[in-house]
Amino acid sequence: MPRLLIIYYSYTGGSEQMARAAADAAGSEEGTETVLMTAEDCQSDDLLSADGYIFVTPENLAAIAGVMKAFFDRCYYPVLGKIEGRPYAAMICAGSDGENAMKQLERIATGWRLKKVVDTTIICTHVQTEEEILAPKIIADKEREHCAEIGATLATGLALGIF
Numbered sequence: 001m002p003r004l005l006i007i008y009y010s011y012t013g014g015s016e017q018m019a020r021a022a023a024d025a026a027g028s029e030e031g032t033e034t035v036l037m038t039a040e041d042c043q044s045d046d047l048l049s050a051d052g053y054i055f056v057t058p059e060n061l062a063a064i065a066g067v068m069k070a071f072f073d074r075c076y077y078p079v080l081g082k083i084e085g086r087p088y089a090a091m092i093c094a095g096s097d098g099e100n101a102m103k104q105l106e107r108i109a110t111g112w113r114l115k116k117v118v119d120t121t122i123i124c125t126h127v128q129t130e131e132e133i134l135a136p137k138i139i140a141d142k143e144r145e146h147c148a149e150i151g152a153t154l155a156t157g158l159a160l161g162i163f
């Protein structure tokens with residue numbers, strides 16, 4: 001059975017809710033196994049044993065979060081050339097922007113020669129002040145539904161072998 005691996009990092013909970021929404025929806029699709037894993041835990045063997053990926057990260061300081069970057073740094077060369085052509089999607093949780101994190105993540109995925117099968121989603125939590133930025137986040141139902149659709153799309157596509 002094909003395996004969808006969802007890798008996420010979250011500091012204040014927004015990205016985690018997005019990743020869990022995608023994982024719950026993907027997990028209810030028949031014919032694909034879904035694995036949800038933090039960026040801290042994910043190793044190159046996990047990438048090699050999966051058939052498709054969803055990467056979920058906050059934008060911090062106009063880049064993907066450092067923990068997510070550390071995951072890519074750790075796994076980039078060990079899997080380079082071994083996962084080419086596999087499908088992926090990316091989701092960014094941002095305060096007000098998210099564009100740089102999206103570009104950075106897509107560039108890494110291009111380096112791996114992954115295939116982007118849905119447009120990258122940026123969900124903004126509309127936070128500006130220090131207090132707001134450090135507070136726990138709640139992702140609205142509509143936005144979580146969008147993440148769920150992405151999870152379901154990846155899972156169904158893998159199950160049907162259409163990517």
Ligand SMILES: Cc1cc2nc3c(=O)[nH]c(=O)nc-3n(C[C@H](O)[C@H](O)[C@H](O)COP(=O)(O)O)c2cc1C
Nearest residue numbers: 010011012013014015058060061062094095096097
């Ligand atoms: C250190 C730090 C830097 C941040 N830098 C940005 C930024 O460059 N652009 C942006 O849109 N949001 C920025 N934010 C806001 C986060 O992206 C936002 O709070 C997001 O909801 C965090 O996702 P999380 O809840 O999964 O941690 C920053 C937050 C922190 C803590």
